[in-house]
Amino acid sequence: RAVHSTASSRCTKRMQTVTALPEGYPAGFTFGAGTTPNQAQYYDRGWCFCESSLSNLVKIYDAVLDLALLPIDDQELLEESGIEEGQDPYGVLLMMLGHRCAKGRAPPLAPDDFCLQLEEKSFTSKKADLETVSGVYREGFESQMKVATDLCYPRLNWGDAEVAMVAAVIGGGHVPMLSSLSLDNNMIGDAGVISLAAAIGGGSVPHLAIW
Numbered sequence: 001r002a003v004h005s006t007a008s009s010r011c012t013k014r015m016q017t018v019t020a021l022p023e024g025y026p027a028g029f030t031f032g033a034g035t036t037p038n039q040a041q042y043y044d045r046g047w048c049f050c051e052s053s054l055s056n057l058v059k060i061y062d063a064v065l066d067l068a069l070l071p072i073d074d075q076e077l078l079e080e081s082g083i084e085e086g087q088d089p090y091g092v093l094l095m096m097l098g099h100r101c102a103k104g105r106a107p108p109l110a111p112d113d114f115c116l117q118l119e120e121k122s123f124t125s126k127k128a129d130l131e132t133v134s135g136v137y138r139e140g141f142e143s144q145m146k147v148a149t150d151l152c153y154p155r156l157n158w159g160d161a162e163v164a165m166v167a168a169v170i171g172g173g174h175v176p177m178l179s180s181l182s183l184d185n186n187m188i189g190d191a192g193v194i195s196l197a198a199a200i201g202g203g204s205v206p207h208l209a210i211w
Contacts, residue, residue, distance in 0.1 A: 007054035020068035065101035150180035163192035171199030
């Protein structure tokens with residue numbers, strides 16, 4: 001419960017992750033006797049995939065950040081930000097953090113779709129964890145989406161495939177109270193519009209407005 005409520009809640013101001021393993025991992029790290037380091041990438045790990053998917057549900061577009069997208073070199077970061085001498089860097093860097101690190105965020109996944117993808121993820125003990133993680137996600141999804149009145153997903157570089165996933169959530173009747181959906185400044189083509197129209201046409205969100 002603690003995992004799904006913390007990761008999925010809109011009240012959690014920002015969800016910050018680092019999805020890249022350290023260069024050369026596991027070289028240079030010490031592990032306990034008999035312990036094998038997990039070298040799976042972040043999104044290939046079952047629990048990480050669950051926490052990330054929960055955070056993608058209802059948080060606004062710049063509240064889910066992947067710090068691995070930042071430049072490693074501080075000077076490169078300062079040059080890219082365009083901060084001039086004497087200028088307070090805090091506000092500029094904070095804006096840049098949201099702009100750069102929010103890109104790549106995945107759309108919300110309906111529980112059945114999440115469970116299908118979860119089957120392919122790695123676990124320390126898949127037999128013990130698979131059912132637990134599935135339940136954690138389903139509970140978190142239902143607790144947030146069934147009461148969501150607005151979903152804010154602009155400026156995420158989403159295309160038709162991502163919008164189709166949003167449409168699947170809407171068309172599946174998972175957001176019955178939804179009245180506002182923001183998708184502006186994405187890369188949505190005809191196929192994405194058609195999938196949204198079909199989902200909305202099913203009547204599950206009669207008061208929805210799209211921005």
